[in-house]
Amino acid sequence: MEGNETPTAQEQNPQGYISLVVQELKAGTDTWAITQKLVEMGADQSEASQLVDKVYSEVKVALEAEQLTPHSVLTGLVGGALGAAIGGTAWGLIVKYTHFEIGYMAWGIGLLCGFGVVIFSGGRKGLPLQLIAVLAAIAGIVAGKYATFYLELKDVLAQEAHRPVNIPIFSPALIRLFPSALREMMSGFDFLWVALAVITAWRIPKPLGIKLRS
Numbered sequence: 001m002e003g004n005e006t007p008t009a010q011e012q013n014p015q016g017y018i019s020l021v022v023q024e025l026k027a028g029t030d031t032w033a034i035t036q037k038l039v040e041m042g043a044d045q046s047e048a049s050q051l052v053d054k055v056y057s058e059v060k061v062a063l064e065a066e067q068l069t070p071h072s073v074l075t076g077l078v079g080g081a082l083g084a085a086i087g088g089t090a091w092g093l094i095v096k097y098t099h100f101e102i103g104y105m106a107w108g109i110g111l112l113c114g115f116g117v118v119i120f121s122g123g124r125k126g127l128p129l130q131l132i133a134v135l136a137a138i139a140g141i142v143a144g145k146y147a148t149f150y151l152e153l154k155d156v157l158a159q160e161a162h163r164p165v166n167i168p169i170f171s172p173a174l175i176r177l178f179p180s181a182l183r184e185m186m187s188g189f190d191f192l193w194v195a196l197a198v199i200t201a202w203r204i205p206k207p208l209g210i211k212l213r214s
Contacts, residue, residue, distance in 0.1 A: 017043065021055040026210050031056055059210055065123055066207055072121040073128050076205075079120025080132045083112035084140030092147025101148050103193045109140040110197030114204025121205075129205035137201040141194055142182075149181050150174060 017038060024034045031052050038048035087109030095101050113136040117129045150169050157165040167174070 017041075017048075017051060018055055021052055022059065022210075025056065025059055025212065026208075028211060056212065059208065060212060063208060063210060063212065066125040068121075068124050068126045068128060072124040073132075076117035076121035076124065076129045077132050079116035079118070080113050080129075080136030081116075081139075082120070083114075083116030083133075084109065084136040084143065087112045087137075087140040088143030088147060091144030092151065095148045096151050103187075103189050105144060106141045106190070106193035106197045107200060108197075109144065110137040110200035111204070113137040113140060114201040118205050125205045125207040127207075130202050133201035133205050134198050137197045138194075141197060145182055145185060146178055149178055149185065 020037070020041075021034055024037065029037075035045075035048045035052045038051065039045050043051070087105070091102075091105045091109070094105065110133075114133045116136070117133045118125065121129060150167075153174070154165055154167060157167070
């Protein structure tokens with residue numbers, strides 16, 4: 001009876017077959033050879049062929065969707081800059097209102113910059129966008145640290161003067177002091193969060209890395 005039919009190997013482990021097909025495509029294996037591998041693993045010849053064709057088509061569409069254009073690189077740059085600006089500003093505001101510097105905000109900036117370049121580029125991916133995302137993440141982290149430095153310095157000066165102190169946020173004197181202050185502000189955990197931010201920003205716009213063969 002139909003209800004007592006034994007499920008095929010493909011039905012028993014569909015994700016395993018799909019993962020195998022994708023990995024073989026990444027390795028440059030042609031579709032016929034991939035189909036034969038699935039058959040050797042217990043898949044039905046017809047079902048294996050259909051699955052390979054389906055995955056091949058989906059991967060082809062994904063590859064076409066992530067192809068870069070000059071316009072997508074430019075809009076990706078805008079997305080990365082926006083992510084850095086939002087992340088750096090948010091970091092500064094959190095420090096201002098909570099008086100705590102949250103290190104994992106750096107990781108959040110990496111996420112914002114990574115997704116920013118992908119979203120603003122229309123879902124494109126590639127090395128130029130990866131570099132943009134990483135540089136934007138680093139810029140956003142530095143901006144967040146600068147905001148922390150500025151706010152903490154204002155508090156110290158206000159306590160010494162016993163009154164609020166207004167100093168320009170981008171005064172030449174502050175900019176000169178910041179590099180040495182940044183070295184003192186960076187702890188081991190800070191470097192960990194920065195590393196995670198860079199890795200995250202790099203991976204989000206990473207292309208599939210597949211060159212299809214028929």
